[in-house]
Amino acid sequence: xxxxxxxxxxxxxxxxxxxxxxxxxxxxxxxxxxxxxxxxxxxxxxxxxxxxxxxxxxxxxxxxxxxxxxxxxxxxxxxxxxxxxxxxxxxxxxxxxxxxxxxxxxxxxxxxxxxxxx
Numbered sequence: 001x002x003x004x005x006x007x008x009x010x011x012x013x014x015x016x017x018x019x020x021x022x023x024x025x026x027x028x029x030x031x032x033x034x035x036x037x038x039x040x041x042x043x044x045x046x047x048x049x050x051x052x053x054x055x056x057x058x059x060x061x062x063x064x065x066x067x068x069x070x071x072x073x074x075x076x077x078x079x080x081x082x083x084x085x086x087x088x089x090x091x092x093x094x095x096x097x098x099x100x101x102x103x104x105x106x107x108x109x110x111x112x113x114x115x116x117x118x
Contacts, residue, residue, distance in 0.1 A: 009042045011094045012086040013079070013103075018047035020056055024065045027058045035086035039065075045086070046097075052076035078102040 014030070022030070027047060028039040039045065045058040053076050057068035078101055080087060093103040 011044045011089045013046045015080045017050050020049040024067050048079040
């Protein structure tokens with residue numbers, strides 16, 4: 001389900017380690033107090049534990065939270081571990097993360113800005 005999560009909403013990852021024993025209230029509180037974000041906004045928040053083989057997703061559906069949990073049978077997620085912040089991912093970075101790749105692909109083509117035809 002997380003691999004195919006189709007939403008035009010922002011996706012945030014909680015960089016670093018998260019205690020996955022936390023439930024909906026604990027994760028929503030973490031989003032609000034630690035990251036200064038609104039857990040009731042239309043966004044998907046992702047959390048990862050120390051072993052990097054399990055993630056939890058928190059999503060507000062308008063009338064309640066959905067808590068998603070995924071455990072890999074083999075391998076691990078390439079989770080960003082620097083800092084204690086929430087980081088917004090692009091749709092491409094989210095796909096890379098779900099495919100087991102690092103969200104920063106050094107060989108990927110970067111968007112070009114500031115171009116002029118003159």
